[in-house]
């Protein structure tokens with residue numbers, strides 16, 4: 001394809017997306033390599049400059065685990081779910097808010113845009129309540145497990161984000177919620193991004209992760225387009241498992257509540273965000289109603 005053709009292919013999309021809100025979740029694994037993170041931030045800043053309202057939400061699981069080990073504390077997981085005791089919550093807050101969020105805000109500044117870091121307690125952005133006991137099967141026995149200081153989102157107050165967007169800032173949100181008594185709770189970042197996209201009435205929700213998209217059972221190919229009912233069936237059949245489940249449940253909720261489409265894209269490959277948005281074919285999985 002000639003260079004001018006590439007630009008001409010992007011043009012109608014640039015027109016269509018102008019002024020629209022996009023929520024981008026950056027996965028924990030996509031943030032371990034600073035070069036990858038920088039590419040993602042460059043893309044986000046470019047979107048801002050073509051007139052989109054960009055909101056970033058980040059995870060941080062791998063870095064939290066690393067920091068805990070460095071501090072001599074062994075992370076506890078039950079069936080893949082992290083148990084967040086008081087000390088874990090404090091470390092998670094330090095890593096998410098103090099390090100990752102702040103780092104992303106600085107990177108955005110380096111790329112020539114302005115960002116403001118937020119977590120769920122800023123402007124009551126993410127009101128959560130402690131999650132119920134989880135029923136988890138270990139072998140044949142079902143156990144009731146208390147995940148600790150982990151929350152599910154009850155209410156989103158997106159006003160602070162609207163204010164920042166109106167003033168041209170890129171809000172960067174850390175997935176920490178606050179309960180009605182003022183206590184912090186750890187929130188799954190995929191869920192936080194989806195709830196935020198829904199509350200903002202976003203046009204698109206993007207999940208940048210470490211695989212090319214939603215894959216089939218033997219992981220030999222990705223689906224470029226999926227409908228809600230297809231995803232439901234894939235979860236039921238055990239084709240979608242682990243960390244992909246909260247992503248897709250979030251995407252389903254967002255798309256079911258008016259977000260036009262949700263995308264799962266490999267954030268580890270350069271400029272995939274732009275390719276998915278501005279080319280006819282796309283590169284990852286697009287989920288729509």
Ligand SMILES: Nc1ncnc2c1ncn2[C@@H]1O[C@H](COP(=O)(O)OP(=O)(O)O)[C@@H](O)[C@H]1O
Pocket residue numbers: 026027028029030059208209210211213214215216239240241242243244245
């Ligand atoms: N059907 C599927 N297609 C692709 N990936 C899947 C699927 N089911 C489960 N996964 C897993 O989900 C992972 C992505 O989720 P996760 O590890 O939580 O990453 P992130 O840090 O982006 O949240 C993939 O690396 C993959 O192992």
Ligand SMILES: [Mg+2]
Pocket residue numbers: 027059190243
């Ligand atoms: Mg995850």
